[in-house]
Amino acid sequence: MLKKLLKKIIIMIVGKQAEELVDLLNSKKHVNEFIIAKKLDITINQTRNILYKISDYGLVSFIRKKDKKKGWYTYFWKIEILKSLEFLRGILIKRIDQINHQVKSRETKRFYICEKCNIEFNEENALLHNFTCNECGNIFTVKDNAKVLKELNKNLDKLKRELEFVDEEIKKEKERIEKIKLKELKKEEKIAEKKKLEKKLMRKSSKKKEKISKKLTKKKLVKKPIKKIKSKKSKIPKKKKIKLKKKTKKR
Numbered sequence: 001m002l003k004k005l006l007k008k009i010i011i012m013i014v015g016k017q018a019e020e021l022v023d024l025l026n027s028k029k030h031v032n033e034f035i036i037a038k039k040l041d042i043t044i045n046q047t048r049n050i051l052y053k054i055s056d057y058g059l060v061s062f063i064r065k066k067d068k069k070k071g072w073y074t075y076f077w078k079i080e081i082l083k084s085l086e087f088l089r090g091i092l093i094k095r096i097d098q099i100n101h102q103v104k105s106r107e108t109k110r111f112y113i114c115e116k117c118n119i120e121f122n123e124e125n126a127l128l129h130n131f132t133c134n135e136c137g138n139i140f141t142v143k144d145n146a147k148v149l150k151e152l153n154k155n156l157d158k159l160k161r162e163l164e165f166v167d168e169e170i171k172k173e174k175e176r177i178e179k180i181k182l183k184e185l186k187k188e189e190k191i192a193e194k195k196k197l198e199k200k201l202m203r204k205s206s207k208k209k210e211k212i213s214k215k216l217t218k219k220k221l222v223k224k225p226i227k228k229i230k231s232k233k234s235k236i237p238k239k240k241k242i243k244l245k246k247k248t249k250k251r
């Protein structure tokens with residue numbers, strides 16, 4: 001049903017030629033415009049013109065990516081389902097209003113017709129024409145509103161049914177969007193939790209490291225003097241020995 005409705009919308013805006021576009025654009029990810037052009041068997045400029053037209057109504061969205069080698073942008077497109085359905089809903093409501101208005105007028109007013117030319121007049125205009133046709137001179141007859149009303153009501157029922165379908169799909173789409181949002185929120189929460197945990201662990205481990213390094217430096221502090229003392233112990237006697245030797249040589 002959704003696809004049927006989306007097709008109706010696209011045909012309304014850009015005509016029957018772009019009907020297939022719905023199959024291509026009704027995807028989770030944005031679709032490369034060159035792929036769209038190839039699949040529709042039209043040029044890239046024709047493709048863009050069609051997409052821009054739909055985009056004027058806000059019913060498609062795009063992202064663009066720069067080709068690093070060639071330096072130009074490629075556009076990727078996707079149909080905006082909720083916006084499209086709401087667009088169709090607006091049109092249906094408008095039409096239903098119009099037909100309701102017509103029904104009311106057919107129920108309360110008299111209409112006249114020239115049966116030969118099949119031209120209709122409301123009572124005011126018929127009176128102005130003196131109930132005589134300008135074109136053929138025929139005298140008007142009263143229009144049978146019952147027939148017109150039957151047709152109008154048939155149309156009205158059809159439109160109302162369609163509106164119900166659209167409302168149903170809008171509800172479904174909103175639920176789908178809500179689900180995605182919830183999923184993303186949960187994902188974000190999980191990531192935030194993970195980061196928190198990582199920070200905690202980092203703090204813990206850095207504290208441990210601090211402790212260890214403190215211990216190490218303590219040990220080093222203890223060890224270093226020993227080394228120095230050792231070296232002093234070993235050096236002093238050597239120098240003294242040399243000095244002593246030199247002294248003895250001089251003497």
Ligand SMILES: [Zn+2]
Pocket residue numbers: 114115116117118133134135136137138
């Ligand atoms: Zn006539």
